[in-house]
Amino acid sequence: xxxxxxxxxxxxxxxxxxxxxxxxxxxxxxxxxxxxxxxxxxxxxxxxxxxxxxxxxxxxxxxxxxxxxxxxxxxxxxxxxxxxxxxxxxxxxxxxxxxxxxxxxxxxxxxxxxxxxxxxxxxxxxxxxxxxxxxxxxxxxxx
Ligand SMILES: [Zn+2]
Numbered sequence: 001x002x003x004x005x006x007x008x009x010x011x012x013x014x015x016x017x018x019x020x021x022x023x024x025x026x027x028x029x030x031x032x033x034x035x036x037x038x039x040x041x042x043x044x045x046x047x048x049x050x051x052x053x054x055x056x057x058x059x060x061x062x063x064x065x066x067x068x069x070x071x072x073x074x075x076x077x078x079x080x081x082x083x084x085x086x087x088x089x090x091x092x093x094x095x096x097x098x099x100x101x102x103x104x105x106x107x108x109x110x111x112x113x114x115x116x117x118x119x120x121x122x123x124x125x126x127x128x129x130x131x132x133x134x135x136x137x138x139x140x141x142x143x
Pocket of ligand 1: 028045
């Protein structure tokens with residue numbers, strides 16, 4: 001029987017997204033892919049996957065982070081209006097929105113990078129050579 005799956009589908013959609021959401025390497029699940037909160041290692045120490053697959057790779061991560069922050073800002077404004085109704089305390093609403101607009105992208109920054117890497121390998125499947133240290137599970141026809 002011929003093996004038709006590529007390496008990305010071997011890992012699985014849910015697992016790749018879960019790894020991205022938890023600041024892990026989307027290919028192997030390695031946790032140690034950051035040198036601090038803001039600095040991602042150039043490649044995964046476990047599988048060798050290079051996170052910047054092409055130039056400008058992390059523009060997508062910025063887009064993910066901006067989208068999540070925009071949603072958080074809208075939610076904070078809705079909650080602010082709901083909590084302060086019927087008087088609508090604008091200083092509190094604006095203050096909380098400013099805090100959200102600073103805190104959320106800071107906290108979400110590393111997740112946006114690993115999540116974008118995960119989304120990227122779902123859109124452009126992983127080539128065999130992109131994770132050279134990856135230990136692959138045995139297939140049926142492997143000896
Ligand atoms: Zn890895």
